[in-house]
Amino acid sequence: MKQKTTLKQLSKELNVSVSTVSKALNNSSEISTKTIKRVKELAKLYGYKPNPVAVSLKRNKTFTIGILIPDILNHFFAKVLHGIEEQASLKGYKIITCLTNESLDKEKEYLEMLEYNKVDGIIAALSKETQVKEDFSHFKNFKSLDKPLVLFDRITDEIDCDKVLVDDQKAAQDVFEYLKEQNRKNIAVVSTLPHLSVIVARLQGVMTSANQTSTNVKTLMISETKDAESKINDFFKNESFDALIGLDETAASIAINAAKHYQVKIPKDLAIVGFTDGLLAKNAYPKMSVVSQHAIELGKNTVKILLERIENKTLKPKRFIQPTTLIKRASSE
Amino acid sequence: MKQKTTLKQLSKELNVSVSTVSKALNNSSEISTKTIKRVKELAKLYGYKPNPVAVSLKRNKTFTIGILIPDILNHFFAKVLHGIEEQASLKGYKIITCLTNESLDKEKEYLEMLEYNKVDGIIAALSKETQVKEDFSHFKNFKSLDKPLVLFDRITDEIDCDKVLVDDQKAAQDVFEYLKEQNRKNIAVVSTLPHLSVIVARLQGVMTSANQTSTNVKTLMISETKDAESKINDFFKNESFDALIGLDETAASIAINAAKHYQVKIPKDLAIVGFTDGLLAKNAYPKMSVVSQHAIELGKNTVKILLERIENKTLKPKRFIQPTTLIKRASSE
DNA sequence: CTGAAAGCGCTTACAG
DNA sequence: CTGAAAGCGCTTACAG
Structure with missing residues (x-):
């Protein structure tokens, strides 16, 4: 040896x-x-x-960042993690990745573990359960340690810290306007995750645009993931619309399959636009138009902001808005 | 504070x-x-x-495992990571996740970083470039430090260590036999990643069964990812077959879309079976039959084996074979 | 310009 | 049963 x-x-x-x-x-x-x-x-x-362990002990700094990710099987988060990892390793920081699996308890546990392991800062997206129950005590507790925390994508006003977010409301408005320009009359909106802050913002975007243009919009918000498929199929059977906005990856994907099932022609009789430029969209048939959140960039920016904060703790907390892009593919044109 | x-x-x-x-x-x-x-x-x-930093310094043990993942956007790896993370955190170990992005250089860099950061052991799947160039010097070097290394899924005989692998050859044979039982006569095999050890094993499985039953098999191995779509479309145009085995997630997904494009009826005129039970398979239309590698279980088992090895370094290196399951869905029945 | 000493927060062999 | 001392591998204020 x-x-x-x-x-x-x-x-x-x-x-x-x-x-x-x-x-x-x-x-x-x-x-x-x-x-x-x-x-x-x-x-x-x-x-x-x-020996970095000795340096850490002496300097009280570990060059380690804790990351809380709700669900790594979600493409958006996988991409963000990819970006985080790249930027962090570029700057000589390691990351400890914790998958909260959308659970409030796991989130609390991991946060304690990260604190205990002396990370220099934390990057987190709130779990679904945390957003539903609105229990943020563990984060407030962590903040009181005076360690930097950056929240991204799934955020809350309740916690005073740096935030990186996607301009979901504007993105949704862009989608809406794009569909209106195509002369689509009856727009439907579907989501399988209506409790998330990002979905709320997207829905708000659609509604704002709809009100401005006096357009009627049909919405289907499904809170039980397991019913999603049958509910969306029923929706197709009972309602009529010539454009559909899937507010999350799953919703859009199920919808495109439902259209095939009922032999609705895409994009002629129905235009579909989804959110998140992931595998499902790229491998859909026809390929799906989506709002790209530039997840990798977003991950990198999150790290940049955290490191700035680590260096200068007295800065005022800020908000960074990640711009989105509408990627037009065969499902809508 | x-x-x-x-x-x-x-x-x-x-x-x-x-x-x-x-x-x-x-x-x-x-x-x-x-x-x-x-x-x-x-x-x-x-x-x-x-203070774990002090304990680490004293004990020369960090309760940290380094993980090398080739591509987190690949569902199989995302699931394995999920399993690894779960089992490790259960046993009080942290994980440092490194995404090699299929690059040999990044793999080398990260391995050095992990060594330098005194991880207690490493879990890795080889990057594509590493498998193509067959350069394993960095791993051999690491082994000489006498720190445990467990390789999973993408492995090589060149490195003497514990290995966890999916029984890809047998899985492919199972798929072949299943299709034969359905009386499918002309079986096609497609892959977009023919250089990977796992794909080689799967192809071998198909060929073994084909020889035993004197069945003719048409193969399409695509080494340039960007051509995949047009090559698979051409394959559909020029060849005829009533069953198709997609040796990787992407291949199967592109194939199912090609079938739709050419209006081939699934599963009546064409049965499709893929590998990896990921989002693409579950959200395909019709839903896709796949070989599930039980990735989460595999991740957990990898950690179990590593921790055994950390406790007892003198054990002989072993191989653990993760059994697979054929999940039958609408794309084949 | 160089070095002895203290200290980061622990563990453990040894002495009492 | 308890404690003083050494030591893990560094950094840094202080003295010379």
């Missing part, structure tokens, strides 16, 4: 003190350039790397 | 030494039950939690 080099070993070989070695490696101005050179050469030769 | 309680503070309040407090909290037999009780009560009152 290869032995890890330590400062002590280097100092012995170089006949200088451990302090000198440490300072030299950290480019301290106290040390002569000659010594610095000697030290660094030997360190390089031995492939010396400081 | 809330102040973290330390052993020193407790020892001062209790008028005993730091050593005694430490031993009491660790239930040392050296300490009187009375003292243990006193110490624990105060510790509880103050919500004392040992």
